[in-house]
Structures are given as structure tokens and as C-alpha cells.
Amino acid sequence: MHCPQDHEALVPRPRGSLPKVCAGVLAAIAIGGVTCVSPEKVFGWVAMIILMLTLGPLLHAICLLAEEMLYHANTRYRGRGLLSHVLPACGLGGKTLLAAGLAGLLLHLAGNPLPHQGQSWKLLFLASALYALFKSLGVLGPSEVEVSDICEGRKMNVAHGLAWSFYLGYLQLVLPRLEESIAAFRASHQSGSSSWGRGSRKLLILIPLNANISHKLEEEDNNIQFYDNLPNTEINRAGVRGRVYKHSVYRVQDEHGKGRQCVVEYATPLLTMYKMSQESSAGFGEPERRQQVLLFYKTLQDVLEGSLECRNHYTLILLNDELGDDPHYLSKAILRHLQQQEKEEFCLTPPPHQEMVHPFASAPPSAPPSAPSMNGCWHHPEPMSREPTLMFSLEKPQPLKEPVESTDHYQGAK
Structure with missing residues (x-):
């Protein structure tokens, strides 16, 4: 059953991908603005920021892994493999590791974007450690909307x-x-x-x-x-x-x-x-x-x-x-x-007393009638006694017949 129109304003619709689109637009505007100001250092800055954003979750995942391995390896995971279950559960997934590796390679190729040598690596380590701290304290925890989206998407409500x-x-x-x-x-x-x-x-x-x-x-x-x-x-x-x-x-x-x-x-x-x-x-x-x-x-x-x-x-x-x-x-x-x-609900057959105009009432007398005539009155065909069904023919299609000329017409014209 479909939802009535007066209930459409009450029932929540599934969340879409608008936040991803907005985030992509903001990132493109920010990268474009920095490129216009300092085009020679934009790749180094982007690589360093991506590395900060990925190293922080990785350090936090290591903190979670310590808890899981020491106290919950047998009760929660029942001896299942470390790589296949425990690491992805803690957040040490392939996407995060791949992003961090690509960002580190890009930073190495682009060079140090900061004026002092070694200053970027100190900033990277400090930012990642502080991220892990604030994440563990709940300051950077997911919002209610994010939790709701996760629960609805994974059917956990x-x-x-x-x-x-x-x-x-x-x-x-x-x-x-x-x-x-x-x-x-x-x-x-x-x-x-x-x-x-x-x-x-x-x-x-x-x-x-x-x-x-x-x-x-x-x-x-x-x-x-x-x-x-x-x-x-x-x-x-x-x-x-x-x-x-x-x-x-x-x-x-x-x-x-x-x-x-x-x-x-x-x-x-x-x-x-x-x-x-x-x-x-x-x-x-x-x-x-x-x-x-x-x-x-x-x-x-x-x-x-x-x-x-x-x-x-x-x-x-x-x-x-x-x-x-x-x-x-x-x-x-x-x-x-x-x-x-x-x-x-609708009826497939016409009403029993519905008046029907015969399609050949105004046709010439030579036109063949499609329904028998009794006492000069046209009778309506019987209504359908069952629901219509599809009928398929197993015969091969035949070519169309060529038009045949009538010789009577030409003989009468002579």
C-alpha cells in the first residue's frame, strides 16, 4: 500500500547524498582559491592536510585496537582473525591506509610546503596526536544526524x-x-x-x-x-x-x-x-x-x-x-x-445497461456488419466473462500479401 498524500509530510524520506555534494563543492572552491594565491605550494599543502586527516583516525584506531585485543578478543570476536575482523572493526580499514599512503607519497614528491625544514612533520605528528585525544574524549564524536544516518543505513534502529x-x-x-x-x-x-x-x-x-x-x-x-x-x-x-x-x-x-x-x-x-x-x-x-x-x-x-x-x-x-x-x-x-x-477498485467489463452506438450504423450497406441483426435491431456483444489474458502465437510471421488488381473494374470500364 502506498502512503496517503496527507502522510507524506510526516514520514521521513531516506537521507540522500547532498552533504557529499556540498563537501565536494567546498573543497573545490578552497583548492581553487589557494591555487590562485600560491600555485607552487598547493600540492604540498593538500598532501599535508590529507595526511593529517588520515593519520589522526589511524592513531585513534590504534588506541581502540589496544582495548579490543586486551579485553574483548575472545568474548566479542570468538578468536576470529586479526586482519579480517578486528582491524576493520577498529577503523584500520584499507581506504584510510591507502589515503594516508598516497598523501605521504605526494608530500614527498611535492617537497616541504613550509619555510622551515622539518616543520611540516612536527605539525603532522602534533595534529594527529591531538585529533586522537579529542576523538577519544568525544569532542570530535559523530553528531546525532550522523548516528541516525548510520543506524538507518545499516537497519540498526x-x-x-x-x-x-x-x-x-x-x-x-x-x-x-x-x-x-x-x-x-x-x-x-x-x-x-x-x-x-x-x-x-x-x-x-x-x-x-x-x-x-x-x-x-x-x-x-x-x-x-x-x-x-x-x-x-x-x-x-x-x-x-x-x-x-x-x-x-x-x-x-x-x-x-x-x-x-x-x-x-x-x-x-x-x-x-x-x-x-x-x-x-x-x-x-x-x-x-x-x-x-x-x-x-x-x-x-x-x-x-x-x-x-x-x-x-x-x-x-x-x-x-x-x-x-x-x-x-x-x-x-x-x-x-x-x-x-x-x-x-475498477470494473473490467462495461455496465450491463450501458448504451453503445454501433460502429457501422452510418456505414454503407455493402459494409459487413460485425454483429448479427435480429428483427432490425443491433444487439450488443456479451460482456467479458473473465479477465483479459495475453495470447501468444507460436507460428512464424508470414510475409505481407502483394496487392491484387481487380479485373472486374477494368472490364466494366471498357
């Missing part, structure tokens, strides 16, 4: 784990069986089967931004009333024989009292987020919780869109708590999504 757990442990199991369960429910409740539209035959998953979930929907909105439960779904799961999964059917009324039946429930992992925000030891405050809820919604949406077995069996409804002053906000949001589902 709480929201990513909860979304995948919700999908693999619940939705992937029950959604493929949902249509069969709803059909059995409608067969046993004939009186209310008329209010089931196409959108009602999906599982409506509510995702409130504040993650505060009520266990009874009628407590949130009196226009929502519990109707009944769908037949239980029993699945053998993790050693439990016949583990029961169930869904509840609710009757949602609009402002005119007209009711619709649908299967609605909250996304249960949001309870975990809400409880974590209430625990000080979790380090998970209200601003972080809101961001994680949005990431949960986006991740779950992407996962479900790529699942063939769950497709067309769900609807994600993001609830903005800032617009929750209306006591019937929840019922209106549910009905709005149900109506949207109904509008998205």
Missing part, C-alpha cells in the same frame, strides 16, 4: 527490528489466511454481509504516532463498536501445537449512522516502544519514540509491499495524534481509508 518481527512473526502467518477466514465469517453472519466492501476484506493496521494504544477501540471512539471475532487461525509455531491467532471485527459508523464492518487492530509492537519510553534505563524518550514510530511505519510498508503472500490483504493507517481533538477522529480515519479502497 529499534523500529527496523520491531517491524521485521511483526511481519515475520505475525503478518506473514495470518494475512495469507485472512480472506478465507473472512469468507467463513460472512457465511456464518449473513445478516451483516452486505456491509463488507472490497476494502473491508483487508486487515486495517492502526499506527498512532504517539504509540499510545487502547486495548478497546470503542473506548477511543463511540462510533466504533465491537461486533465479533473471526474464526481462530491455528498454526504450529515454535513448539506450540495449534497456536491461536485471532482478529476482531468492528462496526464503524459514520456521522449519518451508516455502519461498515471491517477487521481492525493496532500494531502491537508500538506497545513495546511506548513502554520503552516510560523506562529511564532504556534511553528512549518521547522525541526518539516518535521518530521510531515513523521509521516503523516506513519499514513495515516497504516490507509488506515486497511480500507476495501479503499483498492486497492489509491497509496501514498512520494516525496523527496532533489531529486527535476530534472525538470521532479514529472512525473517520478508518472510513476514509475504506472509501479510498472502494474508489481504487
